[in-house]
Amino acid sequence: MAIYSETIITTSKGGRPSYHNITEQVRAIVEKSGIKDGICVVQSPHTTCSVVFEEFVHDTDFNGDEYLQVDLNRILDKIVPRELSENTNYRYPGPKHVDFLMNLNDPMYPADPGTILNGDAHIRASLFGASESFVLKDGKLQIGTVGYIYFIDWDQNRIRDRKCHIMIVGEK
Numbered sequence: 347m348a349i350y351s352e353t354i355i356t357t358s359k360g361g362r363p364s365y366h367n368i369t370e371q372v373r374a375i376v377e378k379s380g381i382k383d384g385i386c387v388v389q390s391p392h393t394t395c396s397v398v399f400e401e402f403v404h405d406t407d408f409n410g411d412e413y414l415q416v417d418l419n420r421i422l423d424k425i426v427p428r429e430l431s432e433n434t435n436y437r438y439p440g441p442k443h444v445d446f447l448m449n450l451n452d453p454m455y456p457a458d459p460g461t462i463l464n465g466d467a468h469i470r471a472s473l474f475g476a477s478e479s480f481v482l483k484d485g486k487l488q489i490g491t492v493g494y495i496y497f498i499d500w501d502q503n504r505i506r507d508r509k510c511h512i513m514i515v516g517e518k
Contacts, residue, residue: 350379351513356497360505363470365415366497367402368510372480373487375512382485384516389477392508394467394501396474402494422470428502429465436465467500474498482516 352375358364368388376386388397403412411419429436439447439462448457455461478495481488489495497510 347515348379348381348384348518349513349515350375350381351511352378354497354510354512356499356508356510358499358501358504358506358508360502362409362411362502363415363419364499365411366499366510367494368497369402369489369494372495372512376482376487376514377485379514380485380518381482381514381516382518384482384514386480386482386487386512386514387477388480388495388497389511389513390471390497390508391476391511392471392499393476394464394471394499395508395510396471396476396498396500397478397510398474398496398498399478399480399489399493400496401492426466426469426473429463432463438465438468439463461503464501464503467502470500482514 354368354371356364356366356368372386372388390397400414403414405413407413407416427435429438444459444462447455447462448459450457480495497508499508
């Protein structure tokens with residue numbers, strides 16, 4: 347049994363959900379691992395990000411977003427509207443959580459109240475989940491011809507780097 351792991355870094359766009367097609371990066375990590383048969387887990391450690399498995403769509407809008415992503419965003423905007431100011435659509439964040447976040451001494455979480463109005467991003471990430479698992483057979487991801495792996499940052503409040511962990515477990 348062998349275990350191999352790496353981390354992919356993506357940069358969010360800010361202003362809209364950020365979709366990152368990480369399929370080729372994951373394939374390269376699988377090849378580098380030397381593991382032939384097993385499982386590949388792709389996981390976000392961030393509570394406002396998701397990993398999804400979806401069809402690659404060749405058509406994009408003027409922002410470079412694939413049409414399925416645009417369609418998904420339109421549907422989500424109706425059922426999980428963006429949190430633009432406090433005390434509008436969401437109870438999150440409450441005063442105790444704001445105090446906690448404002449007193450963190452972590453550069454990943456600046457003491458900026460505007461960046462924590464992201465209840466919508468937390469809900470979207472909860473709906474889609476933080477990880478996907480893929481079967482490896484003969485050193486290849488079993489994702490078919492049109493299946494692709496996307497890392498999504500739902501938090502639209504700022505541009506920042508995000509991590510995506512890849513862990514492969516199996517036989518060489």
